[in-house]
Amino acid sequence: MSPTPSVLPINPGGTLPPDQVLSRDAVIARYWEALSVQSIALLAPRRVGKTSIGRKMVAEPPPTFIARLRDLEGMQRASEFVKALYGDVEELLPGSTKFERRARGLMEKLTGSVEVTGFKLQIAEQDWRDLLDAVLHDLDHHAASQDRLIVLFWDEFTWFLKDMDGTGCGREAMVLLDRLRAARQKYSKVRMVLTGSIGLDEVIRGLRRQGYGNDPINDVRKLTVPLFTAAEALDAARGLLTGNVLPAGAELEGLAAHVARIAEGHPYLIQHVAQVLKTERQATTDAADRALEALLDDSSDPLDLSHYVERIGFYFGEGERVAVLALLDAIATAPSGLSMDELAAAAIEIDRERLLYALQALRRDLYLDRVDGRHRFRLEFLRRYWLLERALVEAG
Numbered sequence: 328m329s330p331t332p333s334v335l336p337i338n339p340g341g342t343l344p345p346d347q348v349l350s351r352d353a354v355i356a357r358y359w360e361a362l363s364v365q366s367i368a369l370l371a372p373r374r375v376g377k378t379s380i381g382r383k384m385v386a387e388p389p390p391t392f393i394a395r396l397r398d399l400e401g402m403q404r405a406s407e408f409v410k411a412l413y414g415d416v417e418e419l420l421p422g423s424t425k426f427e428r429r430a431r432g433l434m435e436k437l438t439g440s441v442e443v444t445g446f447k448l449q450i451a452e453q454d455w456r457d458l459l460d461a462v463l464h465d466l467d468h469h470a471a472s473q474d475r476l477i478v479l480f481w482d483e484f485t486w487f488l489k490d491m492d493g494t495g496c497g498r499e500a501m502v503l504l505d506r507l508r509a510a511r512q513k514y515s516k517v518r519m520v521l522t523g524s525i526g527l528d529e530v531i532r533g534l535r536r537q538g539y540g541n542d543p544i545n546d547v548r549k550l551t552v553p554l555f556t557a558a559e560a561l562d563a564a565r566g567l568l569t570g571n572v573l574p575a576g577a578e579l580e581g582l583a584a585h586v587a588r589i590a591e592g593h594p595y596l597i598q599h600v601a602q603v604l605k606t607e608r609q610a611t612t613d614a615a616d617r618a619l620e621a622l623l624d625d626s627s628d629p630l631d632l633s634h635y636v637e638r639i640g641f642y643f644g645e646g647e648r649v650a651v652l653a654l655l656d657a658i659a660t661a662p663s664g665l666s667m668d669e670l671a672a673a674a675i676e677i678d679r680e681r682l683l684y685a686l687q688a689l690r691r692d693l694y695l696d697r698v699d700g701r702h703r704f705r706l707e708f709l710r711r712y713w714l715l716e717r718a719l720v721e722a723g
C-alpha cells in the first residue's frame with residue numbers, strides 16, 4: 328500500500344485509491360463480519376460511495392478472504408458476465424490444472440476448438456451455465472484448500488439485471504439469479520457482494536411481472552450503505568481541507584465541522600464543496616454555503632441528483648410515477664414535514680394503501696424520514712434541489 332500523502336487530493340467523482348477512501352473503516356469491518364457468514368447486497372443511491380468501499384475492501388482484505396471486484400455496468404448478457412468472471416479468477420488460480428482442464432474441455436465442447444496459446448474463451452450464448460458452475464466449483468475448492476473464503480464483488484449488479492431485462496433477456500436474468508443462488512447453497516466458501524444504485528427487490532419485482540416465481544436473493548443479507556456519521560464526516564472534511572483549503576496546522580475545525588454539517592455526511596458533497604473552496608481560495612463558512620447553493624443550482628447537475636427524480640419512474644412504474652412525484656413535491660414544500668392527515672388532504676391521486684407503500688419505499692431509500700409521525704425529506708440538500716428542479720415554492 329502506498330503511504331498516505333500529506334495532502335489528500337480532492338477527487339469528486341474519480342476512482343479513489345484505497346488510501347483516499349476516507350472514514351469507511353467501521354462500515355468495512357461490519358461488511359467483512361457479515362461476509363464471514365453469508366453473501367451480502369450493498370445498496371444505496373448513486374454517489375454514496377459503494378464502489379469506493381468495494382475497491383478498498385478488495386485491495387485490503389483480511390487474511391482469511393480472497394476478494395475480486397468486477398464492474399458489471401454496460402453488460403447485457405449472462406455469457407459476458409461469466410466470461411468476465413472467468414477472466415477474474417483465471418489469474419487467481421495459476422496452474423490449477425483441474426480448473427483449466429475443465430474450462431478448456433468446456434470450451435472445446437462449446438466451440439469445437441481449443442486455442443492453446445493465449446487460451447481465449449469463447450462460449451455460446453446458452454452454455455454459460457456450465458462454465459459458471461465449473462468456475463464457482465473450483466473457486467470453492469481453491470478457497471477451501473487455503474482455509475479462506477472467496478468474495479466476488481459484482482458492482483452495479485442491479486443495473487446489469489435491469490439491462491438484461493430491458494434488452495429482452497429477462498428469462499436469462501432469471502436463470503442467472505437461480506444459478507447464483509444454487510451456487511451459494513452448494514459452495515460454502517464462495518461469497519457474493521451484489522451492489523446497486525437501484526434496488527434489487529425492485530428489479531426482481533420487474534422479473535416477477537414476467538412470471539418469475541422464485542425468491543433468488545432471500546439468502547443474501549441486504550444492507551444499505553450509510554452516509555458518514557457526524558464524526559466520520561468531520562474527519563473526512565478535515566482530511567480534505569487540510570493543505571488544500573487551509574495550510575496544515577491552521578485552525579480549521581470550525582470550517583470542517585460546517586462543511587461536514589451542510590453536506591449532511593454525504594461523501595460526494597464533501598468532496599465537491601472542498602473543491603470549490605480550494606479553487607476559489609476561500610476558507611469561510613459563508614463561502615461553503617455559497618458553494619453548496621451553486622452546486623444545487625448548476626444545470627449540469629454536478630451532484631448527480633437528477634438520479635433521485637429519474638429512479639421514481641423505475642421504482643413505481645408509469646402508473647404511479649406522477650402521483651409519487653406529486654407526493655414528494657408536497658413534502659418538499661413543507662420543511663417540517665407532513666403528517667398522514669396532511670398528506671391525505673394534499674389532493675394526491677393515490678389511494679391510502681399505495682400511499683403507505685410509497686412512503687415506506689421512500690423511507691427505505693434515503694428520500695424520506697418519519698419523525699413524530701411527520702414525513703419529511705431525509706436530506707435537506709435534496710429537498711432544496713427538489714424545490715429548484717421541480718420549480719416549487721416553500722410553503723408559508
Ligand SMILES: Nc1ncnc2c1ncn2[C@@H]1O[C@H](COP(=O)(O)OP(=O)(O)OP(=O)(O)O)[C@@H](O)[C@H]1O
Pocket residue numbers: 338339340341342343347348349350351371372373374375376377378379380523524563594595598
Ligand atoms: N469514503 C470516501 N472518501 C472520500 N470520498 C468519497 C468516499 N466515498 C465516496 N466518495 C466521493 O464520492 C464519489 C463517488 O463515490 P463512488 O463511486 O464510490 O460512489 P458509488 O456509490 O459507487 O456511486 P455510483 O452509484 O454512481 O456508482 C467519489 O469519486 C468520491 O469523490
Ligand SMILES: [Mg+2]
Pocket residue numbers: 377378379482
Ligand atoms: Mg459505483
